[in-house]
Amino acid sequence: MDFIQDQHDDILVEVVNLTRATLKEAEEFKIILTNDITNGWRKIIVDLSECEFIDSTFLGALVVSLKKVTGLGGDLKLVGFQPAVHSMFELTRMYRVFESFKTKEEALKSFE
Amino acid sequence: MDSNGKYSILIIDDDITIRKLIGFHLKANDYNIFESVGADDGFNVLKENNIDLVLCDVTMDGMDGFTFCLKVREDENYRALPFIFVTADTSQEVKNKALEAGGDDIITKPFEINDLLVKVKALLKRADIYRAYGAKKNLEESISQSDVSKILLVDDDQSLARLFQYNLNKAGLNCVTANSTEEGLKLAKADPPDIIVSDIMMPLVDGYEFRRMLMSDSELKQIPFIFLTSKGDENDVLDGYDMGIADYVIKTAGPRIVVAKVSAILKSLGKERQKAVSELHSAADRMRAKVVPDEPTSFKGFDIKQWHVPYQGIPGGDFIDYVPLDDKNFAVILGDVMGKKWGAWYFAYAYAGYVRSALRVELQTAKEFKANEILQRVNNSVYQDAKISEVFATLSILILNNETGTVKYSGAGDLPVFYKPAGSDEIKKIQSKGTLLGFAAEGCYNEEVIELKENDLLYLITDGVLESRNSAGEQFGVEGLSNVIRSISPTDDPVQKIKNEFISFTDNRFEDDISLISIKAAVVKK
Numbered sequence: 001m002d003f004i005q006d007q008h009d010d011i012l013v014e015v016v017n018l019t020r021a022t023l024k025e026a027e028e029f030k031i032i033l034t035n036d037i038t039n040g041w042r043k044i045i046v047d048l049s050e051c052e053f054i055d056s057t058f059l060g061a062l063v064v065s066l067k068k069v070t071g072l073g074g075d076l077k078l079v080g081f082q083p084a085v086h087s088m089f090e091l092t093r094m095y096r097v098f099e100s101f102k103t104k105e106e107a108l109k110s111f112e
Numbered sequence: 113m114d115s116n117g118k119y120s121i122l123i124i125d126d127d128i129t130i131r132k133l134i135g136f137h138l139k140a141n142d143y144n145i146f147e148s149v150g151a152d153d154g155f156n157v158l159k160e161n162n163i164d165l166v167l168c169d170v171t172m173d174g175m176d177g178f179t180f181c182l183k184v185r186e187d188e189n190y191r192a193l194p195f196i197f198v199t200a201d202t203s204q205e206v207k208n209k210a211l212e213a214g215g216d217d218i219i220t221k222p223f224e225i226n227d228l229l230v231k232v233k234a235l236l237k238r239a240d241i242y243r244a245y246g247a248k249k250n251l252e253e254s255i256s257q258s259d260v261s262k263i264l265l266v267d268d269d270q271s272l273a274r275l276f277q278y279n280l281n282k283a284g285l286n287c288v289t290a291n292s293t294e295e296g297l298k299l300a301k302a303d304p305p306d307i308i309v310s311d312i313m314m315p316l317v318d319g320y321e322f323r324r325m326l327m328s329d330s331e332l333k334q335i336p337f338i339f340l341t342s343k344g345d346e347n348d349v350l351d352g353y354d355m356g357i358a359d360y361v362i363k364t365a366g367p368r369i370v371v372a373k374v375s376a377i378l379k380s381l382g383k384e385r386q387k388a389v390s391e392l393h394s395a396a397d398r399m400r401a402k403v404v405p406d407e408p409t410s411f412k413g414f415d416i417k418q419w420h421v422p423y424q425g426i427p428g429g430d431f432i433d434y435v436p437l438d439d440k441n442f443a444v445i446l447g448d449v450m451g452k453k454w455g456a457w458y459f460a461y462a463y464a465g466y467v468r469s470a471l472r473v474e475l476q477t478a479k480e481f482k483a484n485e486i487l488q489r490v491n492n493s494v495y496q497d498a499k500i501s502e503v504f505a506t507l508s509i510l511i512l513n514n515e516t517g518t519v520k521y522s523g524a525g526d527l528p529v530f531y532k533p534a535g536s537d538e539i540k541k542i543q544s545k546g547t548l549l550g551f552a553a554e555g556c557y558n559e560e561v562i563e564l565k566e567n568d569l570l571y572l573i574t575d576g577v578l579e580s581r582n583s584a585g586e587q588f589g590v591e592g593l594s595n596v597i598r599s600i601s602p603t604d605d606p607v608q609k610i611k612n613e614f615i616s617f618t619d620n621r622f623e624d625d626i627s628l629i630s631i632k633a634a635v636v637k638k
Binding site: 035053055056057059060063064067091093094096097 | 448462526544545586
């Protein structure tokens with residue numbers, strides 16, 4: 001399973017179970033997140049701690065979903081940046097767009 | 113659009129003053145004008161001319177504007193025709209009615225002529241994007257042609273199905289089987305295959321009925337279909353071809369024949385894809401949305417070079433532009449549309465063209481050349497266009513001044529500019545602060561000013577350069593790029609050396625669009 005769901009009350013955690021999250025999986029993940037939002041989830045955490053690398057297409061799928069959910073009053077937060085993913089977010093200034101946390105627990109708490 | 117690239121606009125109003133007033137301003141802005149006094153004449157003008165947009169009064173003698181619009185929309189040719197109502201009635205009720213009737217926008221009298229011009233321009237631009245988008249709607253998946261092709265085989269004879277499956281898989285294809293048409297339909301809907309192969313004689317629902325079911329589904333009917341049967345009767349073959357099938361195989365011909373036929377169809381699908389790409393090119397040419405020039409425009413005082421390779425030969429991710437502003441100022445643009453690779457590649461192309469032309473408008477009307485303000489204005493128009501907001505772009509703008517040698521830089525979610533001062537080993541990465549184009553109303557764009565001296569070098573890149581990998585899976589990365597730039601001497605071609613290193617590093621296998629622009633300061637008078 002590339003994507004694993006984990007629910008905490010009204011918060012949905014999507015774990016990206018891939019070492020390289022790229023264009024091959026981006027479309028599928030975009031559809032998964034779109035369905036989550038359509039199904040009423042407004043507090044979403046995407047756990048990237050398995051990912052050693054994510055490319056811009058996969059990042060794009062996250063951005064589209066973030067825009068969608070924030071437009072409905074929700075939020076999508078990220079956790080578990082490995083070094084390469086972290087530097088990619090730094091380089092493209094995505095940290096300004098996404099709220100991110102070191103651990104899932106911190107992210108869960110931030111929704112309270 | 114006519115052969116001169118002019119758009120044609122139809123103005124319908126029973127008031128001659130309004131027609132002349134609007135017509136005068138539109139003509140002055142290079143549009144062809146057609147006029148009608150009412151709905152009846154309006155239909156005739158629409159039929160006889162290639163109209164790109166309609167401006168229509170609401171209250172008219174005879175048929176009113178709303179009824180006219182409804183009638184126009186009934187004709188398939190005019191479903192997407194941009195249609196703006198012009199009315200003196202500012203009530204919400206009229207606005208609602210205008211939308212219900214199929215109008216795209218409404219403008220209330222008295223109006224500012226500039227508002228009208230902006231609305232006309234925006235709607236025409238949007239219509240061009242949709243045209244390019246709609247043309248290729250069914251080919252979304254074609255970019256992923258390198259993936260293994262999937263064959264759905266429907267046959268109630270399980271042992272035979274397994275035999276064919278074995279042979280198709282052995283040929284490098286991915287064959288899934290269904291033992292009934294019901295199961296076949298379910299599988300096809302859940303994950304549409306590239307080709308469907310089906311038996312004819314099956315209990316309950318036979319192959320013909322299965323084909324009919326597929327034909328009634330707009331998506332599934334596009335999938336090439338092969339009948340596989342033990343019946344060799346001539347009429348059966350003819351019946352099959354009547355149903356728009358791609359081919360017909362007699363079971364006794366054996367699995368190798370099936371593999372050969374399936375492979376031939378897959379090959380022709382590849383050709384279809386080529387055809388789609390060339391159609392895309394011509395559609396883009398029509399809307400004049402070339403996204404990367406063949407070579408940089410030259411600008412005195414700077415030596416500009418570029419290298420661009422579109423991913424899999426398909427244009428649309430990265431875009432480049434060079435815009436002379438006046439004698440002293442010159443803009444260099446590099447952008448990257450996200451989403452090309454997830455199926456919307458033709459749309460990315462149109463979008464790149466759209467952002468590029470929006471930038472041109474802003475640059476050419478700007479009074480002060482402030483890169484960040486121009487970026488914010490482009491962001492405003494992109495952000496507001498909700499219909500295309502699923503797509504985002506990164507963007508770098510550099511404004512070069514050949515009198516002072518200064519470069520003003522602003523960026524939207526882009527990679528840093530790499531700066532190599534002449535005679536120094538240090539590579540500076542100059543980072544902008546703004547967020548992706550179209551993501552938020554306020555992009556928070558800043559402007560960095562770089563003072564260039566003779567032989568100083570600047571590089572603009574998109575992420576394809578950094579993210580491409582070698583056979584060991586290592587990325588070229590910031591380090592790889594910095595090392596090559598560091599080794600470049602003033603006599604070297606600033607792009608060629610990077611190109612060579614990059615190609616040998618990646619073994620000429622790129623994973624994305626590759627774009628690189630180098631800017632070298634020539635002798636600058638101070």
